[in-house]
Amino acid sequence: MDYQSIIDMQTKLFNSGVTRSISWRKQALLRLKQEVLARETELCNALYTDLGKSAKDSYMTEIGLVISEINYSLKHLSRWVKVKRVPTPLYMTARSYIVPEPYGRVLIMSPWNYPVMLTLCPLVGVLSAGNTAVIKPSNYSPATSNVIRQLLTACFSPDYVAVTTGGRDVNAQLLDCKWDYIFFTGGKDVGKLVMQKAVQYLTPVTLELGGKSPCIVDSSADIDLSAKSIMFGKLINAGQTCVAPDYCLVHSGVKDRLIESMKGYINHFYGDNALDNANYGKIVNAKHFDRLNRMIDASKVVYGGLCDSTALKIQPTLLDNVTLDDKCMSEEIFGPILPIITFDNFDDIYNIIDVNTHPLALYIYSNDKTHIRQVISTVPFGGGCVNDSLIHVSSPYLPFGGVGQSGMGSYHGKASYDLFTHHKSIVQRLGKMDLPFRYADHNNTRIIKMFVK
Numbered sequence: 001m002d003y004q005s006i007i008d009m010q011t012k013l014f015n016s017g018v019t020r021s022i023s024w025r026k027q028a029l030l031r032l033k034q035e036v037l038a039r040e041t042e043l044c045n046a047l048y049t050d051l052g053k054s055a056k057d058s059y060m061t062e063i064g065l066v067i068s069e070i071n072y073s074l075k076h077l078s079r080w081v082k083v084k085r086v087p088t089p090l091y092m093t094a095r096s097y098i099v100p101e102p103y104g105r106v107l108i109m110s111p112w113n114y115p116v117m118l119t120l121c122p123l124v125g126v127l128s129a130g131n132t133a134v135i136k137p138s139n140y141s142p143a144t145s146n147v148i149r150q151l152l153t154a155c156f157s158p159d160y161v162a163v164t165t166g167g168r169d170v171n172a173q174l175l176d177c178k179w180d181y182i183f184f185t186g187g188k189d190v191g192k193l194v195m196q197k198a199v200q201y202l203t204p205v206t207l208e209l210g211g212k213s214p215c216i217v218d219s220s221a222d223i224d225l226s227a228k229s230i231m232f233g234k235l236i237n238a239g240q241t242c243v244a245p246d247y248c249l250v251h252s253g254v255k256d257r258l259i260e261s262m263k264g265y266i267n268h269f270y271g272d273n274a275l276d277n278a279n280y281g282k283i284v285n286a287k288h289f290d291r292l293n294r295m296i297d298a299s300k301v302v303y304g305g306l307c308d309s310t311a312l313k314i315q316p317t318l319l320d321n322v323t324l325d326d327k328c329m330s331e332e333i334f335g336p337i338l339p340i341i342t343f344d345n346f347d348d349i350y351n352i353i354d355v356n357t358h359p360l361a362l363y364i365y366s367n368d369k370t371h372i373r374q375v376i377s378t379v380p381f382g383g384g385c386v387n388d389s390l391i392h393v394s395s396p397y398l399p400f401g402g403v404g405q406s407g408m409g410s411y412h413g414k415a416s417y418d419l420f421t422h423h424k425s426i427v428q429r430l431g432k433m434d435l436p437f438r439y440a441d442h443n444n445t446r447i448i449k450m451f452v453k
Contacts, residue, residue, distance in 0.1 A: 001164055003134070003164070003173055003174060003177050004177060006134060006158055006159075006162045007105055007134070007177055007178070007179075009158065009159035010105050010132040010134070010159055010160070010162070011104070011105060012159065013132060013159045013160060014102070014104050014105065014131070014132050019102065019130045019131065019132060019160070020101075020102065020130045021130075022077065022078060022081055024130075025077060025081075025127060025128055025130055026074060026077060028127045028155075028156070028160075029070050029073055029074055029077075029124065029127055029128065030074070031155045031156070032070060032120070032123070032124070032127070032155055033067060033070045033071075035151050035152075035154055035155045036063060036066055036067065036070075036120065036151065037067070039147060039150075039151050040059070040063055042147050042150075043058065043062070043063055043116055043144065043147055043151075044058040044059070044063070045143075046141075046143035046144040046146070046147045047062065047115070047116065047143075047144055049143040049144075050112070050115070050140075050141040050142070050143050050144050050284065051112075051113070051141065051237060051238070051240070051281050051282060051284060052238070052280070052281040052282035052313070053237065053281055054278075054279040054281075056279075057236060057237065057279075057281075058116075061114060061117065061236065061237065062114055062115075062116040062117040063116060063117075065117050065121060065394055066116060066117055066120045066121055066124070068394075068396060069120075069121050069124045069396060069412070069413070069416070070124055072396040072413055073124055073125075073128045073413075073416070073417065076414065077128055077417070080100070080128070080414060080417050081100060083097050083098065083099050083100075084097060084098045084100075085097050086098060088427070089451070090451065091435055091438075091451040092427060092429075093429065093430055093431070093433045093434070093435065094427050094428055094429045094430055095427075095428050095430060096425070096426065096427050096428075097426050097428070098423050098424065098425055098426070099423075099424040099426055100129075100421045100422070100423055100424070101130075101421065101422050101424055102129045102130035102131040102420065102421060102422070103129070103131055103180040103181045103204070103420060103421070103422055104131060104132070104180030104181070105131070105132050105133075105134070105179055105180045105181075106126045106131045106132065106133045106134070106179065106180065106181045106182070106183060106420060107133075107134050107136065107174060107175075107177075107179045107181070107182045107183070108122050108123060108126065108133055108134070108135050108136065108183045109136045109171065109174070109182070109183070109184045109185070109186065109194070110122070110135070110136070110137050110138060110185055110186075111138050111140075111185045111186045112138035112139075112140035112141035112144075112284055113237060113240040113241060113242070113284070113334075114237070114241070115137055115138055115141040115144040115145060115148070116144060116148065118185045118208075119135060119137050119148055120148075121411070121412070121416070122183050122185075122411060122416070123135065123161070124416060125411055125415075125416025125417055125419055125420050126183075126420050127161075128416065128417045128420075129416075129417050129419075129420035129421040130421075131180070131181070131420055132159070132160055132161065133160075133161045133162070134161075134162045134163075134164065134174070135148070135152060135161065135162070135163045135164070136163075136164055136165075136166075136170065136171065136174055137149070137163070137165060138186075139165065139166060139167045139170075140284050140285060141284065142165075145165050146165070148163065149163040149165060171190075175193070175194060175197035175198075176197065178201045178203070179198075179201070179203050180203070180204075181203065181204050181205075181206075181420060182194060182198055182203055182204075182205045182206070183205075183206045183208075183409075183411075183419075183420075184205065184206065184207050184208065185208040185209075185242075186208075186209070187209065187210065188209050188210070188405065191207045191209050191407070194207065195207070205408070205409075206401070206407075206408065206409030206411070206419060207402070207407045207408050207409065208242070208401060208402060208407050208409075208411075209242075209360065209402055209405070209406050209407040210242040210332050210334070210360050210402075210406060210407075211246075211332055211356060211358065211359040211360050211402070211405060211406040212246040212247060212329070212331075212332050212333075212356035212359055213243060213244065213245060213246045213359040213360055213361040213362060213363070213381070213384075214245070214246065214247060214248075214249055214349075214352075214353050214356075214359060214362055214363070215230055215233075215245035215246075215247065215248045215249065215362075215363045215364075215365070215389070216248075216249045216349060216362070216363065216364040216365065216366070216375065217230075217248065217249070217250045217251065217254065217258055217365045217366075218251050218254075218346060218364075218365070218366045218368055218371050219251040219253045219254055220366050220367040220368045220371070221254065221365040221366050221367065221387075222365070222367070222387070223254055223257045223258050223261055224261050225365075225387070226258065226261075226365040226387070227258055227261035227262040227264070227265055228261075228265050229363075229365070229387070229388050229389050230245055230248065230262065230338075230363075230365075230389060231262055231265040231266055231269065231316070232269075232389065232390070233245050233363070233389030233390040234316075234336065234338050234389075235266070235269065235270070235280075235316050235336055236281075236390070237281050238280065238281035238282060238283060238313070238314070238335065238336050239333065239334065239335040239336035239337065240281070240283070240284065240288075240334055240335060241334075241390070242334075242360055242361075243360055243361035243382075243383075243390055243392075243393055244334075244361075244389075244390070245338065245361075245363055245389055246332060246333050246359070247322070247328070247329065247333075247338065247339040247340070247341060248338055248339065248340045248341065249341050249343055249349045249352060249353075250340055250341070250342055250343070251342075251343060251344070251346075252342045252343065252344050255320075255340065255342050259302060259303075259318060259320065259340065262303070262318060262338075263302075263303050263318070266303065266304075266316045270316065273306075273315070274304075274313070274315055274316055275306065275307075275308050275311070275313050275315055280313065281313075282311055282312040282313050283312045283313065283314060283335060284312075285312070286309075286312065288334070288335070289307070289309065289312050289314070292314055292333070292334075292335040292337060293307060293314070294327060295327050295328040295333060295335075295337055296314075296317055296319070296328075296337060297319060297326060297327070297328070300319040300320055300321055300322060300326070301317060301318070301319060302318050302319070302320045303316065303317065303318040304316050304317035304318060304336075305317050314335060314336055314337070315336070316336045316338075317336060317337045317338065318338050318340060319337065319338065319339045319340060320340050321340075321342070322339035322340055322341050323341070324341075324352065324355055326339065329355075329356075346371060349375075350378065350379070353379055357380065357404065357405065358380050358381065358382075358402070358403050358404030358405045358406050359381045359382070359406055360381070360382040360383075360402045360406035360407065361381060361382055361383060361384045361385075361389075361390075361392075362375070362379060362381040362384040363384050363385050363386075363388070363389045364376075364384070364386055364387075365386075365387050366386070366387070372386055380403055380404060381403065381406070382400070382401055382402040382403050382406050382407065383398065383399075383400060383401075393412075395412070395413075396412055396413030396414075397413055398412065398413070399411065399412060399413070399415035400412045400415070401415075
């Protein structure tokens with residue numbers, strides 16, 4: 001595919017000004033919504049093929065979130081696009097305002113684990129802000145990527161929204177092109193490459209990465225509710241979620257109770273053997289399946305540990321008495337394996353978290369207000385929950401994104417619009433009044449100091 005010709009077409013369309021029209025943007029969002037709803041069954045089938053997702057999980061964690069994002073943008077877009085008046089310092093004798101304007105041509109590179117949501121939710125922000133887009137879905141979720149290509153091709157002409165599929169060679173060609181903004185969701189290694197490529201054109205970049213997101217359970221926590229919530233967050237999509245609890249830090253006094261309760265909820269959710277449950281997801285491919293199996297230390301398994309290489313499924317697995325030297329603590333797990341580390345002194349958790357600093361998410365289960373406040377104010381992380389897991393990512397009222405090693409930039413709701421919008425600052429002089437002290441032929445500093453507040 002000739003990517004430069006697509007970029008040239010999108011440049012021509014963008015420069016014509018039509019994408020800036022509020023009616024154009026709303027019509028684009030409505031077309032996208034209608035097409036997603038019309039292809040719900042196709043999307044669900046593709047997600048089952050690629051990841052073994054049930055229809056309920058596909059709607060709850062992917063399709064429904066896209067529809068919610070579109071609805072929120074449609075409801076608020078007319079207010080977001082307005083020029084905003086702001087106060088002006090007295091000495092300026094002018095008025096000041098902020099003009100929102102789109103960046104232009106945006107490249108969206110999306111991952112395989114939530115291929116619908118993590119492709120189309122950023123696109124909602126791109127379209128709401130008045131940009132054009134080239135979409136590169138993941139090669140690891142081919143069935144879903146194919147439906148997304150068909151869906152977007154049916155909605156939009158390529159001079160507005162274009163879709164290209166393929167592997168690393170396609171990624172390399174796209175990153176060699178000049179964009180006005182790049183939005184990438186995926187792993188750290190590719191994220192670093194994206195930044196390196198963006199530097200040559202000084203292209204602004206958003207990176208949504210990941211990391212080892214801790215789950216803290218202190219002695220004051222509601223153990224049954226904590227176990228239920230942790231297993232929900234860990235096992236949805238077979239653990240292949242960037243904000244899933246990656247490992248558990250549990251107070252020694254409640255650890256045994258928590259493990260027993262987690263076992264109970266695994267059985268409640270998926271039966272005695274999740275490998276036989278059609279609604280339990282699979283690992284995306286053999287490469288990741290093998291990587292995960294190498295993390296399972298049989299001597300530390302207290303639940304699960306079995307796998308089905310034919311179906312690419314791994315049982316929900318709990319590992320106890322884990323240390324920082326174990327394989328499962330050396331990298332982000334991204335699968336249905338939960339290491340459990342015990343602490344006695346609450347302050348000891350910070351040394352453990354610091355080894356994998358700046359996680360994308362953090363979850364604390366506690367009824368101790370001091371512990372909760374201390375963790376939130378002390379530990380740098382992207383976002384998270386108190387006494388729950390994952391649900392913060394579903395709110396259009398909360399910006400979602402990483403910090404430090406887990407990424408840069410936030411989106412969802414208005415944050416998506418703001419991310420793909422340049423806010424242009426303008427000062428407009430009123431009348432002919434002019435203050436002479438700012439010019440070189442005046443040397444009275446006293447007058448200048450009168451205006452400093």
